[in-house]
Amino acid sequence: MSEPDVLFDIDNLSFGYGGERILEEITFRVTRGDFLAIIGPNGSGKTTLIRMMLGLGRPDSGSIRIMGESVESFRSWDLIGYVPQRATELDPLFPASVREVVAMGLLPHKRWPRFLVPSDEGVIDEALEMVDMVAYKERRIWALSGGQQQRVFIARALASKPEVLVLDEPTAGVDADAQERFYNTLETINRMRGVTLILVTHDIGVITKHVNKVACLNQRLIFHGSHQDFCDSEQAITLFGPDHHLICHRH
Amino acid sequence: MEILQFPFMQRALAAGLLIAVTCSLLGVFLVLRREAMAGHGLAHVTFGGVALGLLISVAPVWSALGVAIAGSVGLLKLKERAGIHGDTAIGIVSSAGFALGIVIASMSGKFSVELFGYLFGNILAIGPGEVWVSALLAAVVLASVTLNYHDLVTITFDHEMARASGINVGRLDMLLAVLTAVTVVLAMKVVGLLLVAALLVIPAATGLIAAASFLRAMVLSGLSGGLSVLGGLVFSYYLDLPASGAIVLTATFLFLASFSLKGPTGRRP
Numbered sequence: 001m002s003e004p005d006v007l008f009d010i011d012n013l014s015f016g017y018g019g020e021r022i023l024e025e026i027t028f029r030v031t032r033g034d035f036l037a038i039i040g041p042n043g044s045g046k047t048t049l050i051r052m053m054l055g056l057g058r059p060d061s062g063s064i065r066i067m068g069e070s071v072e073s074f075r076s077w078d079l080i081g082y083v084p085q086r087a088t089e090l091d092p093l094f095p096a097s098v099r100e101v102v103a104m105g106l107l108p109h110k111r112w113p114r115f116l117v118p119s120d121e122g123v124i125d126e127a128l129e130m131v132d133m134v135a136y137k138e139r140r141i142w143a144l145s146g147g148q149q150q151r152v153f154i155a156r157a158l159a160s161k162p163e164v165l166v167l168d169e170p171t172a173g174v175d176a177d178a179q180e181r182f183y184n185t186l187e188t189i190n191r192m193r194g195v196t197l198i199l200v201t202h203d204i205g206v207i208t209k210h211v212n213k214v215a216c217l218n219q220r221l222i223f224h225g226s227h228q229d230f231c232d233s234e235q236a237i238t239l240f241g242p243d244h245h246l247i248c249h250r251h
Numbered sequence: 252m253e254i255l256q257f258p259f260m261q262r263a264l265a266a267g268l269l270i271a272v273t274c275s276l277l278g279v280f281l282v283l284r285r286e287a288m289a290g291h292g293l294a295h296v297t298f299g300g301v302a303l304g305l306l307i308s309v310a311p312v313w314s315a316l317g318v319a320i321a322g323s324v325g326l327l328k329l330k331e332r333a334g335i336h337g338d339t340a341i342g343i344v345s346s347a348g349f350a351l352g353i354v355i356a357s358m359s360g361k362f363s364v365e366l367f368g369y370l371f372g373n374i375l376a377i378g379p380g381e382v383w384v385s386a387l388l389a390a391v392v393l394a395s396v397t398l399n400y401h402d403l404v405t406i407t408f409d410h411e412m413a414r415a416s417g418i419n420v421g422r423l424d425m426l427l428a429v430l431t432a433v434t435v436v437l438a439m440k441v442v443g444l445l446l447v448a449a450l451l452v453i454p455a456a457t458g459l460i461a462a463a464s465f466l467r468a469m470v471l472s473g474l475s476g477g478l479s480v481l482g483g484l485v486f487s488y489y490l491d492l493p494a495s496g497a498i499v500l501t502a503t504f505l506f507l508a509s510f511s512l513k514g515p516t517g518r519r520p
Binding site: 093097105 | 283397398399400401402404405407408409411412413414415416417418459462463464465466467468
């Protein structure tokens with residue numbers, strides 16, 4: 001794998017809080033075009049790991065390089081879109097329209113003072129079209145269902161035309177049909193647009209159908225590799241037990 | 252109109268409208284960040300600054316401004332570093348500021364009447380110089396909000412998402428803290444320190460109930476703040492009411508009217 005294709009290079013990363021070890025000696029790479037699922041039980045350090053990868057926390061030891069630069073000096077955050085876990089916990093009184101939420105994704109590209117210009121409307125429309133939400137542009141964000149809100153947050157992340165999209169439990173609280181449509185959208189973004197996806201999830205179904213790489217975390221990285229290698233591994237059987245065959249069956 | 256023939260009323264209207272619109276716009280951010288009571292707490296701190304200015308014979312607006320900015324930044328740092336809830340930090344900083352004011356007032360023992368003017372507001376006594384100072388400070392706040400509008404909306408919507416986008420969240424938090432201090436000092440002459448929070452909170456809440464987008468909420472909040480001062484001054488003049496109370500009651504009436512027409516806003520069931 002050539003170096004330009006390595007988007008995240010995590011080397012021997014460890015982190016603890018209040019005397020408790022949360023991440024220990026994590027080493028793996030994310031390469032261009034991956035659709036990577038980070039899985040693991042509650043409290044395994046999944047969210048902590050992606051917060052470190054996004055520069056939102058500092059490891060105790062080890063290093064993170066993003067597109068060849070250390071995370072401390074990395075400045076091209078517009079190349080990395082982020083859809084946080086707490087999207088459904090945002091303030092329901094916030095009066096933002098769908099258009100305003102997506103426009104927030106344009107800011108990293110702009111210099112201060114970051115005013116919107118008429119051509120930005122086209123970028124907002126394009127991002128909403130990718131997630132099939134352009135008809136909802138002037139609606140208030142809280143008038144939408146959980147699944148529709150998450151598609152808008154994806155559009156917000158896509159508006160900056162990122163090379164990587166990081167999603168933390170994006171389908172929490174979303175019904176099964178909406179989840180399936182959501183993951184189909186992600187797969188299209190990954191295959192047709194070439195956007196690398198990093199997905200933290202508990203959802204066994206998504207591992208089954210959509211991703212091509214799996215990182216299994218439980219404080220330590222207990223597996224990192226392709227979906228098929230994961231299926232053949234002892235870790236999959238240990239982790240998922242009787243559900244193992246469900247994960248490893250491709251439709 | 253008869254009411255506008257008097258220079259003191261012209262000054263009250265000019266300064267009041269500027270200050271109310273400024274407070275209303277900033278208030279939208281504070282309400283959504285659940286920092287609405289920071290304005291109330293800073294008003295107590297500002298009382299200490301006014302007392303200090305009167306003691307050392309400095310124009311109270313400048314001493315209040317210095318103390319309010321120090322209090323607001325202190326509040327921010329206390330929340331960030333002491334690991335305590337925002338309302339606890341407000342309780343500590345506001346109590347300390349108000350206690351400072353009481354001690355200074357007691358030590359000098361000669362300016363209780365002047366202090367009363369700042370506690371309850373005296374918009375009709377605003378002098379020409381104070382109109383210009385209000386205009387200057389209001390211009391600074393409005394320009395800061397305008398130039399940082401999209402960044403402020405983004406950090407208010409989701410702090411962590413904004414940080415992950417590379418936005419300098421710490422700098423913007425500091426900016427909001429300083430602007431809040433400036434608006435509290437501006438508003439003290441209009442409605443008095445005891446009712447400062449009203450100008451920051453009520454018009455913003457009115458706009459937030461009625462609007463379907465953030466920009467509309469800002470516009471409606473500004474209109475609501477301006478109408479509150481206009482209506483309050485008219486009621487004050489014709490019904491012989493205290494101006495500060497009339498302004499706040501007008502703002503409250505507008506909020507209730509907005510609430511009645513629109514109903515509570517909430518999450519989709």
